[in-house]
Structures are given as C-alpha cells and as structure tokens.
Amino acid sequence: MLGFSFKHLVTRLRGGIVSPLALRRMGVLGMNARNVNYIARYNDRDKYPIVDDKLNTKRAARRYGIPSPELIAAFETQPSRARVMAVIEPLWQFVIKPARGSGGKGILVIVGRKGDKYLKPSGAELTALDILRHVSNIHSGLYSLGGKPDRVMVEALVDFDPVFDNYSFEGVPDIRVIVFRGFPVMAMLRCSTHDSDGKANLHQGAVGVGIDLATGRSCHAVQRGLRIDRHPDTEMPFDKLVVPGWRDLVRLAASCYEMTGLGYLGCDIVLDRKRGPLLLEANARPGLAIQVANGVGLRSRLQHIESLDLEQLEKNVEERLNYSMIRFAATRGD
Amino acid sequence: MSPRAQVYILAVILALMGIGLTIYKNRALGFPLLPGEYRTVWTIEAKVGFDADGGPVKAALTLPREQRNMEVLGETFSSSGYGFNIIRENDEYRAVWSRRAAAGPQSLFYQLDVHQTPGAPLEQPLDLSTEVQKPLLGAREQEAVRQAIYSLVDSAHQRSSDTRTFTTQLLTALGDTRNQDRNLIFGYYKGSSLVDVALVVLAAAEIPAHRIRGLYLEDDRRRLDPEDLLEIYDGRRWVVFEPTSGSPGVPKNFFIWQRGGKSLLDVEGGRDSRVTFSVIANDVPARDVSMLKTSREKEALVDFSIYSLPIEQQSIFKLILLVPVGALVVVLLRVFVGLRTSGTFMPVLLAVAFIETQLFTGLSIFVLILILGLWVRFYLSRLNLLLVARIAAVVVTVVILMGAISVVSYKLGIEQALTVTFFPMIILAWTIERMSIVWEEDGPYEVVVQSGGSLLVAVLAWWVMTNRYIEHWTFNFPELLLVLLALILVIGNYTGFRLGELMRFRQLVK
Numbered sequence: 001m002l003g004f005s006f007k008h009l010v011t012r013l014r015g016g017i018v019s020p021l022a023l024r025r026m027g028v029l030g031m032n033a034r035n036v037n038y039i040a041r042y043n044d045r046d047k048y049p050i051v052d053d054k055l056n057t058k059r060a061a062r063r064y065g066i067p068s069p070e071l072i073a074a075f076e077t078q079p080s081r082a083r084v085m086a087v088i089e090p091l092w093q094f095v096i097k098p099a100r101g102s103g104g105k106g107i108l109v110i111v112g113r114k115g116d117k118y119l120k121p122s123g124a125e126l127t128a129l130d131i132l133r134h135v136s137n138i139h140s141g142l143y144s145l146g147g148k149p150d151r152v153m154v155e156a157l158v159d160f161d162p163v164f165d166n167y168s169f170e171g172v173p174d175i176r177v178i179v180f181r182g183f184p185v186m187a188m189l190r191c192s193t194h195d196s197d198g199k200a201n202l203h204q205g206a207v208g209v210g211i212d213l214a215t216g217r218s219c220h221a222v223q224r225g226l227r228i229d230r231h232p233d234t235e236m237p238f239d240k241l242v243v244p245g246w247r248d249l250v251r252l253a254a255s256c257y258e259m260t261g262l263g264y265l266g267c268d269i270v271l272d273r274k275r276g277p278l279l280l281e282a283n284a285r286p287g288l289a290i291q292v293a294n295g296v297g298l299r300s301r302l303q304h305i306e307s308l309d310l311e312q313l314e315k316n317v318e319e320r321l322n323y324s325m326i327r328f329a330a331t332r333g334d
Numbered sequence: 335m336s337p338r339a340q341v342y343i344l345a346v347i348l349a350l351m352g353i354g355l356t357i358y359k360n361r362a363l364g365f366p367l368l369p370g371e372y373r374t375v376w377t378i379e380a381k382v383g384f385d386a387d388g389g390p391v392k393a394a395l396t397l398p399r400e401q402r403n404m405e406v407l408g409e410t411f412s413s414s415g416y417g418f419n420i421i422r423e424n425d426e427y428r429a430v431w432s433r434r435a436a437a438g439p440q441s442l443f444y445q446l447d448v449h450q451t452p453g454a455p456l457e458q459p460l461d462l463s464t465e466v467q468k469p470l471l472g473a474r475e476q477e478a479v480r481q482a483i484y485s486l487v488d489s490a491h492q493r494s495s496d497t498r499t500f501t502t503q504l505l506t507a508l509g510d511t512r513n514q515d516r517n518l519i520f521g522y523y524k525g526s527s528l529v530d531v532a533l534v535v536l537a538a539a540e541i542p543a544h545r546i547r548g549l550y551l552e553d554d555r556r557r558l559d560p561e562d563l564l565e566i567y568d569g570r571r572w573v574v575f576e577p578t579s580g581s582p583g584v585p586k587n588f589f590i591w592q593r594g595g596k597s598l599l600d601v602e603g604g605r606d607s608r609v610t611f612s613v614i615a616n617d618v619p620a621r622d623v624s625m626l627k628t629s630r631e632k633e634a635l636v637d638f639s640i641y642s643l644p645i646e647q648q649s650i651f652k653l654i655l656l657v658p659v660g661a662l663v664v665v666l667l668r669v670f671v672g673l674r675t676s677g678t679f680m681p682v683l684l685a686v687a688f689i690e691t692q693l694f695t696g697l698s699i700f701v702l703i704l705i706l707g708l709w710v711r712f713y714l715s716r717l718n719l720l721l722v723a724r725i726a727a728v729v730v731t732v733v734i735l736m737g738a739i740s741v742v743s744y745k746l747g748i749e750q751a752l753t754v755t756f757f758p759m760i761i762l763a764w765t766i767e768r769m770s771i772v773w774e775e776d777g778p779y780e781v782v783v784q785s786g787g788s789l790l791v792a793v794l795a796w797w798v799m800t801n802r803y804i805e806h807w808t809f810n811f812p813e814l815l816l817v818l819l820a821l822i823l824v825i826g827n828y829t830g831f832r833l834g835e836l837m838r839f840r841q842l843v844k
Binding site: 017018019020022023024026028030031032033036037105136137140141142143197204222225226227288291292295296297 | 669672720721722771775776777826827828829830831832833835836837838839840841842843
C-alpha cells in the first residue's frame with residue numbers, strides 16, 4: 001500500500017505543472033469555473049433531491065421509463081435484524097447502498113453465498129452480523145453528506161454484460177456521460193484495477209477510458225494521469241473496446257435531462273446482459289476527470305452548446321442525440 | 335442585474351464602508367494603524383497648600399478651560415475630609431473644597447491627564463471684557479513713573495505700525511535692562527512680574543489686555559509655579575504674546591490653565607496659600623489614548639462596539655475576530671490551490687487551538703491524539719457498535735487522552751501540554767471517525783493526504799492569525815471584516831484554474 005503511494009507521489013510530481021493559459025487554450029474546465037459557470041447557473045437547487053437521493057432517482061426513472069437496477073427493498077427507519085434478514089435471506093446476490101451516499105461510499109456488493117457467509121467481489125467473506133452493522137452504519141448517516149440519517153436500499157445485482165470482463169479487475173465498469181442542457185457532451189468508461197482495489201474511482205487508480213460519442217469506441221485511456229494502451233491487469237488493448245448498443249446508452253443519458261431538469265448532469269450507466277443500459281445514478285456535481293480520460297477539454301464543448309439558440313435547445317431527445325453524436329465525434333478533433 | 339455584477343457592487347460597497355470607517359477611526363479618533371505606536375500623555379498635578387486657621391475652610395481653584403490642542407483624558411481630585419464640588423462661575427470652572435473645621439498645613443490635589451494634539455491652541459472669539467482701566471498715577475511722587483510709562487508707549491508707538499508690532503516693541507523695551515524708563519518703572523512696581531508691568535503699560539496705551547496662566551509641559555518638573563503669558567486685543571481679535579521674547583503666538587508645549595479672569599486660587603479660612611504644579615510625561619500606547627478620549631466623548635462607533643464589553647469578553651472576541659481571517663486562508667487555499675482537507679473549516683478551529691497552545695505543542699498533541707484515537711477507533715469498529723454510540727465512545731476516549739496527556743506532561747514538568755484543553759473535543763472525535771472511514775475506504779495514503787492538508791492549512795492559518803499586524807487590525811478595526819467579506823465575495827466569483835489543476839490536467843496539453 002505504501003509502496004504505490006510513493007510511486008503515485010513521484011508520478012504526480014513528475015512533469016510538474018502547466019501554464020493556465022495552455023489549459024485555457026485546450027478548453028479545459030477547472031473546478032471553480034465548473035462550480036460558478038455551470039453548476040450554480042444551470043442546476044436549480046430544488047432539483048438536487050432527485051439526484052442526491054438514489055431512491056428518488058429510481059422513482060423518477062420509473063416514471064420516465066428509464067431502466068434502472070431493480071429495487072428489492074428500502075429501509076426508511078432503522079430496520080430490525082429480522083426485517084433485514086427476511087429481505088436478504090432468499091437472495092443469492094444483492095447490493096446494499098445508502099440512498100444519499102457520496103462518491104460511491106458505503107456500497108456493499110454481495111456476489112454469492114458460501115454457507116452462512118456472504119461473498120464480496122474480492123472473495124472476502126462477511127457474516128450476517130457484518131451486513132447488519134453496515135446497514136446500521138448507513139442508517140446512522142456515516143456515508144451521507146453532513147452525517148444526516150440516511151435510508152438503506154437493497155438492489156438486485158446487475159447481471160453485467162460480459163463485454164467488459166476483460167477490461168475490469170474485480171469491480172464493475174460503468175459509463176459516465178456528461179449531459180449539458182440535454183445534449184450528451186462527453187463519455188468515459190471507468191474500469192477498476194488491482195491498484196484501485198476494485199473501485200471505479202479514477203483518483204484511486206482506476207482506468208478512465210474516453211469513449212467516442214459517435215461510435216462508442218474507446219479513443220483514449222488514462223491511469224493515474226498517464227496515457228496507457230492496455231489494461232494494467234488484464235493486458236487487454238483498449239483500442240479494441242466497443243460499447244455495444246451505444247446509441248441506446250447515450251439516448252438514456254440524454255433523456256435524464258427531462259427526468260431531472262438539471263442542466264449540467266453526470267449519468268452513471270451500466271450495461272446489463274439482458275436489459276441493456278441501466279441508469280445507476282445521476283450526479284449534479286460530476287467530476288472533471290472525464291477530461292483527462294478523453295484527453296479533451298470540456299469547456300469548448302459546453303460553450304458550443306451555450307452558443308446555440310433557443311430553437312435548437314427545444315429539440316427532442318432523438319434530435320439532440322443526433323446533433324451531439326455528429327458534433328462531438330472524436331474524429332472532429334475538438 | 336446579473337448575480338456577478340451584484341457581487342461586485344456589493345463587494346465595492348462593503349469595502350468602501352470598511353475602509354471608510356477605518357480611515358475615520360484612524361484620522362478622527364486617533365486609533366493607530368500600526369501596532370506599537372506610543373503617544374505622550376502628560377500628567378499634571380496641582381497641589382493647593384495653605385495653613386488653616388482652625389475655623390471653616392473653603393478653597394477654590396480655577397480649573398483649566400477647554401483647549402483645542404490639548405485633550406483632557408481624565409481628571410482626579412483628592413480631598414480627604416473635604417467636601418468637594420465643581421461650580422461654574424463667569425464662564426470658568428472652579429473646584430471648591432470645603433470643610434467645617436481644619437487646622438495646620440493642608441494639601442489638596444487636582445490631577446489631570448492631557449494629550450497634545452495638533453491644531454490651534456485657542457479659540458476665537460472670546461467674550462472677555464475689552465474694557466481698559468487706566469492706571470491711576472495722579473500723585474506727585476508718581477509723576478516720574480507716569481512720564482516713564484508714556485515715554486515707553488511713545489517710543490514703541492513710533493517704532494510700530496499696528497497694535498501687534500506695538501506690543502512686541504513694548505515687550506522688548508520692558509525686557510531691556512539698559513532702558514532707563516524701564517528701570518524706573520520696575521523700581522516703582524517692586525516685586526511685580528514682567529507681565530504685571532506690561533499690563534499696566536498696555537492699559538496706559540489703552541490696549542485691552544489680560545494675563546494667561548499656564549504651564550510649560552516638560553518631563554519630570556516639580557514644584558512649578560504657573561507661568562504667565564500676555565493676551566492683547568488688537569481691535570479685531572485676541573493675540574497671545576510670550577512676554578520675555580515678545581513674539582506673538584502660544585508657545586509649543588504651553589498648557590493654558592486660566593485665561594483672563596481673576597485669581598487662580600482663593601482660600602477662605604487659611605493663610606500662606608499657594609498652588610504648585612508638577613508635570614510628568616508618560617508614554618502610553620496610542621490605542622489606549624484613543625480609547626480614553628472616545629470614552630469621554632461617547633463616540634458611537636466606539637461606545638457601541640466590542641470595546642464597551644468587559645475586558646474578559648474582549649479577550650474572547652480578540653480570538654473570535656481572528657476566525658474570519660482563518661476562514662479567508664481556507665478559502666484562498668481551497669479556491670486558488672485546491673488543497674484537500676478533512677472538514678472545510680476544521681483547520682481554522684485547529685489554528686485557534688494552536689494560538690493558545692503554541693504551534694509545536696499543539697501540533698504534537700494533535701498528532702498524538704489523532705494516532706491514539708484512530709487506534710482506539712479501530713478496536714471499537716470490531717465491537718459492532720451503533721455509529722452514535724461509537725462516536726460518543728471516541729469523544730470519551732479523546733477526553734481521557736487529553737486528561738492523561740495533561741497529567742503525565744505536568745508530572746514530567748512540561749507545563750505547556752496543559753493547554754491541551756483548548757482543542758475542540760467533538761471536532762477531534764469526528765475527525766478521528768472520518769479519518770478511520772477514509773482509512774478503510776481509501777487507504778492510509780488518503781488519510782495522510784487529508785490530515786496533512788488539514789494540518790498545512792491549520793499551520794498557515796495559525797501563522798497568519800498570530801501576525802501582530804493582523805491581530806492589531808482585527809481587534810482595533812473590526813470594520814475591516816467588511817473588507818474581508820468583500821474579498822471573500824469576489825474570490826467566490828473566481829472561475830480560473832486551481833494550482834492543483836495545473837498539475838492534474840497537464841496531460842491534456844500536448
């Protein structure tokens with residue numbers, strides 16, 4: 001653990017820093033500009049609860065016909081041991097989540113059973129007591145912003161499409177699409193690695209793969225800020241990676257604009273073997289790592305959408321989709 | 335109006351208000367802009383002494399008038415056994431001490447603190463009498479004196495163009511010991527001072543004049559008699575002359591006690607009465623002078639401010655007023671640098687604790703508590719406790735640790751560690767809890783990054799908050815908080831890159 005952190009430090013220091021003018025020329029969006037110019041301007045506060053609470057997201061998704069992982073149970077209040085056990089006892093695989101968790105914290109994935117034990121993707125075994133403690137922690141607000149009491153969700157484990165099996169170590173790859181005023185503007189695939197401990201967080205060492213909006217092909221891949229060609233654990237080259245049913249996936253992301261009403265939105269989508277793309281969660285404050293994964297700045301794309309006139313902004317999902325897939329294709333090189 | 339324009343307008347208004355109030359306090363009220371400025375405060379003591387006859391006693395001392403270039407900061411009267419009051423008599427204030435029976439030598443004291451400010455000493459107009467009483471010198475033996483006086487007046491009149499130059503000429507002649515007329519006059523008015531004689535001569539020339547009694551403010555002078563100046567009316571206004579040099583104007587450092595009028599001291603029921611003065615200079619911090627001055631005048635800006643609180647509360651506020659500065663440091667580091675800390679403003683609370691504990695003691699205690707707390711917390715996590723109970727357990731552990739650190743270090747003779755109590759316990763407990771979650775979820779590297787970031791911010795905030803200029807400004811000019819607010823508002827509009835992003839996005843620049 002300490003070994004790679006040192007390596008991490010050296011990697012970060014190497015190459016030093018670049019001039020802000022160069023970044024601006026590349027159309028890179030900074031955190032301050034994102035907060036002031038996009039989140040504060042286009043995201044109404046009263047719409048935040050739809051995305052900040054995953055139970056609300058799920059409810060809204062059902063109303064708009066957007067597919068999402070099946071909800072098995074939700075505990076509004078501190079559940080008794082018997083109630084939790086009654087829910088999870090018949091299940092072979094499931095996911096326990098806090099409704100208001102931030103940054104993917106507090107998500108417990110159970111992929112199988114072994115006697116009385118529950119298996120995590122890493123192979124670690126948990127007892128029923130461990131799961132009950134996790135439920136209690138979520139409920140006490142350990143993972144929610146500001147430590148507020150939280151609700152507990154039990155979801156069906158997504159039956160992942162095997163196309164990404166070779167591009168992910170232990171964890172589950174998901175696709176993040178940034179949707180601005182209903183137009184998808186950038187997409188990336190996040191693949192967990194041995195380094196990231198099965199997590200899909202880029203700053204923990206997961207690989208960010210930029211996906212071409214036009215084709216669904218990988219166009220760029222980065223781990224810890226450095227460009228790579230192959231997955232570090234599975235040695236699979238990224239240039240062969242194509243996301244199946246790409247158009248449906250992007251359409252799902254674009255339709256989240258109508259569902260949430262948020263102008264600047266990040267959609268996390270996973271591919272189910274049978275059901276196709278499912279909306280995992282939406283995010284009103286999506287991070288900026290997607291620029292690194294794509295090797296392209298967001299600012300110029302966002303400014304292009306901002307420069308559109310009102311008539312074009314009133315297009316329906318399909319029209320917006322067509323527009324984005326042509327305008328933001330990787331071959332255009334902007 | 336766009337929100338951005340509103341922010342700038344608001345910021346400008348706030349900054350102008352803050353700066354304006356600061357300048358007002360500095361210029362008009364004399365609050366020093368820099369720490370360590372001293373002002374000279376003169377303590378003048380008037381001692382009234384007399385021998386009481388044994389019957390009823392009444393002593394009246396004329397008190398100094400308002401003088402524009404001298405600010406009275408405070409006055410005290412000591413009068414053991416005497417009744418005391420201040421009466422107003424013909425535009426003059428007099429202190430009156432009275433007693434039914436007193437015998438033997440008596441001493442009464444009046445003391446005042448004054449501070450010299452720039453400006454003209456005397457105020458015109460003054461409704462003093464401009465009547466002139468010509469000296470009566472009708473008797474034969476006075477004929478020579480009368481002639482001498484008129485000869486002086488004539489020669490001065492010829493050598494001058496107006497009343498002012500006439501007075502100067504007259505005073506020069508009266509100071510010249512070779513002048514026969516002058517010697518004759520002084521021979522007649524034996525025992526009279528220069529000013530006494532000058533008043534007689536001026537009266538003969540029909541120029542309204544009176545004496546001014548006062549003191550030269552020089553350090554460590556004792557048993558001073560009051561000095562006299564001469565004030566004449568030139569037809570339009572009153573002009574002061576220094577009698578020995580004959581030059582117009584009130585000398586620098588001259589403290590005017592009595593202008594015109596009658597006697598300085600009247601004693602009934604006593605003999606051998608006299609007033610002597612002593613003067614001492616003290617160097618007093620400029621702020622204290624301003625405080626004394628404004629507290630007398632009930633200046634609203636000062637009277638309705640932190641200064642009107644009791645001293646103990648003031649010292650708490652001194653600390654509280656530093657918190658916004660710490661917050662600004664956090665804003666700067668997060669917006670312009672992009673440092674990650676655990677808990678946005680936790681570093682400010684740490685910095686406040688460091689102010690009390692001193693930096694190195696504070697740092698070592700914090701790191702010690704954090705490490706021990708994390709260690710205990712890891713054990714607690716194995717006990718399957720509810721979150722609230724677990725954090726409460728950590729709070730109790732932190733308290734026990736703080737107690738143990740205090741006792742052990744005290745026994746070892748490290749008294750500084752006793753300041754451990756200044757650490758915010760609940761914040762520490764939450765920090766430990768969050769850190770242990772970060773450890774479990776993101777690994778020890780992230781713990782080191784976050785706690786290192788927090789400590790770095792805390793140390794920087796501490797460094798800024800203990801700067802003597804910052805301390806001086808926040809406490810003496812709380813109005814500057816408005817400027818700080820304006821600055822924070824403007825920073826809140828910054829949309830440029832953070833320093834950390836220049837590194838994070840460097841791969842994007844090919």
